[in-house]
Amino acid sequence: PGYQVRLLDPHGNPVPTGVPGEIYVAGNGLARGYLHRPQLTAERFTANPHHDIGTSTGTTTGTRMYRSGDLARWLPDGTLEHLGRADDQVKIRGYRIELGEIETALTTHPHIHETLVTTHQDPDGHRRLLAYLVTDTPLTP
Template identity: 55%
Template sequence: YNLYGPTEAAVEITYQRLDEVGDTVPIGVPVWNSTAYVLDGRLNRVPDGVPGELYVGGVQLARGYAARPDLTADRFLADPFGAPGSRMYRTGDLVRRNASGELEYLGRTDFQVKLRGQRIELGEIEAAIAQAPGVVHTVVTVAKAPDGGEHLVAYVAAAAGEVLDLDAVKAATVASLPEYMRPTVWMPVEEMPL
């Protein structure tokens, strides 16, 4: 079985029995007493085969984030298809329904990644690095090493003609980011093409 579910929906919200694995592994259909909608940017359902964002709901859905009303308002929405008072969660996952009605995971709609079981917003890391002395541009990504391990990689650039003090940048990052959000590979570049 392939079980899918964000933390905000307890353990799993969809499941797929796998008799064989092909090019695509579906994340399946909603579990009992839950919902899974594929919606466009206006919260309209999209036809089968068309990519959209996954919104999930049901009795196991959290009520929101503790002490984060701003994030709760952004991610937990009234369910326009459910009973009055029901809510749904905007997962940020891009999916589509296949011809069998099963959901297929396609990727993310934002810059959030999962690394070693932790959800990370790459933009948060980039914002912290951009505050370091001498940094003009930065981009952070996740890269897979030849041994299969994944690393946060930070590309950093100073102003034209300036030399970047990478040790100072790393120290500033240590002071502002938790360990799991700190890049493990640093790549100074002369310029950052935009």
């Protein structure tokens, strides 16, 4: 109770049933942001322009929404179908990992010019990170 889930297009407009959109969450228990991460907070926690949304405890006027980064669509029966991520974030062993941040960190090495980081699922079902590197010299461990 007191929460709303919205599927919005890249311009912040609600999407119709069957059309993919990004999941936004609003409501009374929404966090204020990420601890000691003001830039990430500004990116993910946005003003809620949907002032007409009512809740059991009142309206959401003046509240914020959390931009989840997850893509979904409403099915005709009202079910929310998760479609994946809108970004390169993955979840491994309970940790959310931004693949782009790893790629950026790897390219700080003077001999690494290009990177691609992805995930691989082992036959036993465990997901692991894989990094492919383009270097100007052979790297030694």
